[in-house]
Amino acid sequence: MSGLSPGFADPVADAQSCFRAVLDAMSRPGRLRRIAGLTPAAPLGHAAAALLMTLVDQETPLWLDPEAAGARAWIEFHCGAPLVEDAGAAMFAFALARPGLPMPDLTSLCAGTHESPETAATLILQLPALGSGRRWRLSGPGLRTPEVLQADGLPADFAVRWQHNHGQFPCGVDLILCAGDTLTALPRSVMIEEA
Amino acid sequence: MTPHSLPDHPHPARRRWMAVLARADAAAIETRLQACRDLPPYIRLRGPESGLVMVRGRAGGAGGPFNLGEMTVTRCTVRTDQGLVGHAYVPGRDARQAELAAMVDALMQDPARADTLEAAVIAPLEAAQQARQATRTAKAAATKVQFFAMQTMRT
Numbered sequence: 328m329s330g331l332s333p334g335f336a337d338p339v340a341d342a343q344s345c346f347r348a349v350l351d352a353m354s355r356p357g358r359l360r361r362i363a364g365l366t367p368a369a370p371l372g373h374a375a376a377a378l379l380m381t382l383v384d385q386e387t388p389l390w391l392d393p394e395a396a397g398a399r400a401w402i403e404f405h406c407g408a409p410l411v412e413d414a415g416a417a418m419f420a421f422a423l424a425r426p427g428l429p430m431p432d433l434t435s436l437c438a439g440t441h442e443s444p445e446t447a448a449t450l451i452l453q454l455p456a457l458g459s460g461r462r463w464r465l466s467g468p469g470l471r472t473p474e475v476l477q478a479d480g481l482p483a484d485f486a487v488r489w490q491h492n493h494g495q496f497p498c499g500v501d502l503i504l505c506a507g508d509t510l511t512a513l514p515r516s517v518m519i520e521e522a
Numbered sequence: 523m524t525p526h527s528l529p530d531h532p533h534p535a536r537r538r539w540m541a542v543l544a545r546a547d548a549a550a551i552e553t554r555l556q557a558c559r560d561l562p563p564y565i566r567l568r569g570p571e572s573g574l575v576m577v578r579g580r581a582g583g584a585g586g587p588f589n590l591g592e593m594t595v596t597r598c599t600v601r602t603d604q605g606l607v608g609h610a611y612v613p614g615r616d617a618r619q620a621e622l623a624a625m626v627d628a629l630m631q632d633p634a635r636a637d638t639l640e641a642a643v644i645a646p647l648e649a650a651q652q653a654r655q656a657t658r659t660a661k662a663a664a665t666k667v668q669f670f671a672m673q674t675m676r677t
Contacts, residue, residue: 331601333567404599405568 332366334380334405345381349503352512357465357476359458363508368401370394370423374505375453376401382449383408383419390417390436394428395453420450424480433492436500444497447515454480457506464522465513475522476511478504489519539630539644543623544612546647551622554643558635562602564625570598570617596620602628 335341341364348360367376379402383389389408391399402408402421411417414435422431431450439447460479463486482488492499492515499515513519531537543551555561572594579590597611598620608628612620626643629635 331567331599331607333565338571 331401331404332368334365335377336364341377342381345377348510349378349381349512352503352510353501353514354469356467356469356513356517357474357511359509359511361508362510368398370453371398371401372453372505373508374510375421375451378451378503378505378510379406379419379421385409387418388416390414390420392420392422392431394423395421414448418446418448420448421453422450423453424482425455426480430482430485430488433488433500433502438492438495438498438500441498444499447498447500449501449503451503451505454478454504454506456480457504457509457511462522464520465517466520467517469514470517476513478511479506486519486521489513493518536627536630539640540610540623540627542644542648542651543610543619543626545651546619546623548616548619548622550647550650551619551626551643554646555622555626557642558638561625561629562604564600564602564608564628566598566621567601567607568597568599570596570620570624572596572615572617598624600624600628602632604632606631 345362348362352358352360362374362377365373365376365380367373371379376398379389383402383406385407387408388411389402389406390411390413391402399410403410408419414420414431415437417436420431420436424430430452433450436448436450437446439445456479457477459477461477461481463476463478463481464473465476466473496515501515502513504511504513573596574592575595577590577593578587580587593613594615595611595613596615596617596619597609598617599607599609600621601607602625606628608624608626608631610620610623610627612623626639629639630644
């Protein structure tokens with residue numbers, strides 16, 4: 328517990344502005360948003376920590392990447408979320424992605440059902456960098472013209488994996504990418520190709 | 523108002539000082555703390571923030587649990603520069619009391635300070651609370667009615 332650091336300076340206003348940023352990011356896939364004002368425990372970045380504090384609480388089971396075990400105490404203290412071992416039982420999943428580290432299988436997460444697709448899980452993936460690295464072309468709802476997202480650390484076959492997830496629409500997992508204090512969202516409705 | 527002595531509590535001493543701090547008001551804790559020199563700096567990890575908790579009860583301590591009602595609780599968590607984390611949950615809305623209680627909880631975990639704090643803060647507060655409780659009990663006991671007359675009539 329000795330490595331604990333404070334959460335939001337202003338819990339209500341900061342969580343609201345972070346929620347607004349997520350909402351904007353979800354409605355404009357691939358657009359980068361900035362979030363600042365937190366000093367979380369490693370390996371959590373600012374944006375990932377703010378996302379967890381905003382979206383995750385005692386009613387949302389969270390699956391935590393074993394690589395992110397250093398932040399376990401911080402997340403347990405600030406979010407109070409029940410941590411689950413089975414990724415399929417989680418409403419939110421947090422994972423780290425970097426070269427040499429496999430991205431969690433999107434099919435291992437809950438994709439929702441046709442009766443209630445809103446029960447699908449959201450994967451928060453922390454990358455080494457956003458705005459640089461490999462290029463991906465995004466198109467679909469929210470994008471008048473295709474947009475190019477640069478993200479470092481996604482697996483080479485990400486477009487294929489995503490195609491499988493996207494093909495399940497209206498079911499499927501939503502993805503929020505973050506790196507440092509930047510975040511962007513890839514809702515299940517978006518189409519992704521290599522650019 | 524005495525704390526229940528559950529046999530399996532992992533840290534009965536901590537439970538005792540938290541109970542004392544939860545019943546003491548902010549001014550009383552602050553006055554006692556003035557006797558302690560060189561208190562270390564600390565940062566707030568969470569709160570102080572107020573909320574509601576559901577208080578549950580059991581009839582006779584053994585019946586089925588039921589919801590007694592909600593009560594206001596203020597909580598606070600602080601970390602000292604040595605890395606000691608103190609938590610406090612106090613009844614009511616006194617943010618200052620919650621913060622002071624959390625700080626004392628953190629310092630009481632430091633073996634180098636625990637004895638000083640125990641003597642300067644916890645023990646006097648506990649004594650004052652026990653004296654107040656004894657006074658109240660005595661006053662209530664004085665109003666107790668003994669129905670000697672009816673007993674005498676029946677026999």
